[in-house]
Amino acid sequence: MYVVVGLGNPGKQYDKTRHNVGFDVIDILAKDNNIQVNKIKHKAIIGEGRIGTEKVILVKPQTFMNLSGQSLLDIYSFYKLDPENIIVIYDDIDLDVGKLRIRKKGSAGTHNGMRSIINNLKFDNFKRIRVGVSRPQNGQDLASFVLSKFKKEEMDSINESLQRSAYAIEAIIKEGIDVSMNKYNG
Known part of the structure; x- marks a missing residue:
């Protein structure tokens, strides 16, 4: 079983803000795989279904970004998950809009949601997809930037990268992380 x-x-x-691209990818996965994400459980809205032959749980934590680890820890403990069957999707200001980075494990970097997850789980060997949202310009406050909506000229790139993220997750589940990384990184 995978938890996404x-x-x-x-x-x-x-x-539809920069900080919510993870929720947007869950919505695309749910739609593409006929999974209803509408149950409130584990401090999250979840949906259970299948991608290919694998059982999956799609998760949108409701704890606010900086406490995301509370929800994932609850899910991890309840389902007794293999860390390698966890996939986390989140925004990255260090990548241009439209870019993806898929990794097998890693640090939280500057992302508070990922810090919360790693601090709660006490490990970092879970898969992650970082979706580029770009950096603030001209001294704009980081918090207000990540909570802002995308500019009109960014919409094509971000919509394409959200769909590619969903395809990358499906590839991880059906074909493995290495195949997904080769197809979708960059």
């Missing part, structure tokens, strides 16, 4: 966690903040005011 998209990071974001709950609430309409955060819909």
Whole structure:
């Protein structure tokens, strides 16, 4: 069984913001695989279904970004997961809009949601997909930047990268991380 966690903040005011690309990818995966993400459980909204032959749980933590680890720890403990069957999708300001980075493991970097996950789980050997959202310009506050919506001229790139992220997750589940990395990194 795989658990796919998209990071974001709950609430309409955060819909389609840079910080919520993880939620957006979960929505695409759910739609593409006919999975209803509508159960409230483990401090999250979840949906259970299949991608290929694998059982999956799609997760949108409702703890707010900086406490995402609380929700994932609850899920990890309840389902007794193999860390290698956890996939986390989140925004990355160090990548240009439209770029993806798929990794087998790694540090949290500067991302508070990932820090929360690693601090709660006490390991970092889970798969992750970073979706580029670009950096703030001209001294703009980082928090207000990641909570902002994409510019009109960025929409084609971000929509394409969100769909590619969903395909990359499907490839991880069906064909393995190495195949997915070769197809979708960059």
